[in-house]
Amino acid sequence: MPVPCRRDCGKNAVLKRPKTGDALCKECFFWAFETEIHYTITKAELFNKGDSVAIGASGGKDSTVLAYVLKTLNQRYNYGLNLLLLSIDEGITGYRDDSLETVKQNRDDYEMPLKILSYKDLYGWTMDEIVAQIGRKNNCTFCGVFRRQALDRGAAMLDVKCIATGHNADDIAETVLMNVLRGDIARLKRCTAISTGSEGTIPRVKPLKYTYEKEIVMYAHYKKLVYFSTECVFAPNAYRGHARALLKDMEKIRPSCIMDIIYSGETMSVKEQVSLPTQRICSRCKFVSSQEVCKACVLLEGLNKGLPKLGIGKSSKAKRMLEEYNSKQTQNESNKLEEAVKDLKDVSNVATDKSKGLCRNKKNTNKENDNVDNKCNKNNCCGGTCKSNAKNIDPAVSNKKLNMLLEQYGLDEQNTEDLSNTEKANGSHIEGENSDNEEPTVNGDDEDDTCSSSCGRLGSLQIGF
C-alpha cells in the first residue's frame, strides 16, 4: 500500500528519512534536503557574498551532490558565490582516471570551471609509482597526506576563500568513533568542526555535515545525478572498515545514532592539558603544517631517497633507515647523526632518571597523542601532571639538539622526539603497533589524512563492504 507524503501534499511518499522518520514524496524530500543544507550553511556562516569557493570534487556521490546542491542554493538564495571544482589526480590507474571523467561531466553539467592537480606534477610521483615502491600496506597514508596538501595548493592557485568538501554525517560520525577508538583526543576535538583552518590557511568547510549518506544517495538517484562509484584498487584500512561496519549496523537499528555520535563529539569536553598543535608553516614547502617539516615533505623525502617507509612507521624505524641510508652516503654525515642521537639520548636519560620514569610512563599512555608529547618536551615536562623536576634539565638544550637533527635530516619534531623515546623503551613495544594502520601519531594536521576523504570508504569494502 502506498504511503502518503507526510506533508499532506497529496502525493505518495518515496522514502523514509533516516533523520526524522518522516515519509516524504520526491518533491518534499528535495525541498527538505536542500533547505536543511541551506540552514547549515547560513547558521554556521560558511560563506560570504562574493566568495570564491572550491568544491573538492572526486566524482563520487558526496562531492557530486555537494556541487549540485551548492549550485542550486547559490541561485535560489543569492549567495553570490563563485563556485569552482577542484580535483586531485592521484594517478591510480583504473580508479582515478575513470572518476575524473565523471568530474569533467560535472564541470559541463553544472557549468563550473574545473582545476585538476596531479600528484605527478606536484610531487613527481603517481600513486601507482608510490605503491610500486612501498607495497600496498601504507599507501593510504601517502594518498591522504598528499591529497590534503594538494587541495591546499590547488585552492591557493585558484585564489579561493575556502574549500568545500563532501563529508557527510555518516563520515563524521565514523571519524568521531575512530578517534575515540584510537584515543586521538586532539583530532576528536577538531573532527566535528564544520569549518576548520586558522590564519594563513584556507579553511575547509563541510556543508553536508548533518546530511545522511542514505539521503545523499537517494537524492542523487531521484535527481539522476551521474556519479562514480567503485572500489579503490589499493588495500584499504581494516580498522576503519570495522568502525564503519559497526556504525552501519547501529544505524539500521536506530538511525538517530549518527546525529547522536556527532553531537557527542561536538559537546565532549577535553581536559585542558590536552592542547592542540599550533599551525605553522612547513620550513620546506611553505605550506601549512603542525610540524617544522610537514608530513608530505617527510614522506616525499623518503620516497626520493629510496626510503619510502620514512614517516610512516615509528621513528625508531625511521632513524634506523636514515642511519643505513647515510652510512651508504657519506660516512661523515652518518657520524654526525650518531653523535647527535647519542647526545640526545644522554640528555633524555638524565631527564628520565630525574623524573624516575614518570614522564615516560605518561608519554607511553598517551603515545597516540603527539600533543601530549609536544607539551612534555616543550613546557615543563608533561604539562605539570608529571612530577618530575623538569627544572633540573634545560629543555632548551634538548630542543636545540632536536632542531639540529630536524634540520639535517628532514625529520619532523615528532619523529625525533619519538626517536629518543623509543630508544629508551628499547623500541620494542612501541614499534610494530602502528605498522599497518592509519598513523595518527606523526601528523597532527587533520582528521582526513587518510583515504577516508576519497577512496577511504572503499576502505571498508574489504571488510564491511
Add this chain to the structure above:
Amino acid sequence: MAEPLNLSIHFGGGAELLFDKIKKREVELPALKKYMPDCQHEKWTIRELLQWIKDNLLKERLELFMQGDSVRPGILVLINDADWELYGELDYEIQNNDTILFISTLHGG
C-alpha cells in the same frame, strides 16, 4: 496456484560490481512452492528474493551484499523506485512486473 513472477532487478551505486557489472536484469521467478517447498507462504517476498539472488546471481563476496537473511546495512532497497522501508522491507510481497533496485551507499565518493 501462483503464476511465475516477472520482475526487473537493478543494481546501482557500485552494487553492480558484485554482479558482473550488470546493472539491469529481467528475471522470472518460479512458483515459490516449487523453489522453496518448505516455505510457509505462497507469495514471494523480498526475503525469498534475496535468497534467490544469493543462489542464482551472487557468486562470490556474499558478505558484501548480504548480512543474515537481509541486505548488508548501507545497501538501499527501492521497490518500484520507493524506499523499501515504506513497504515492510523483507516482508513486502512482490507483485508481477515489480522493479527492485539495490543501491550501495558504501562505495567511494
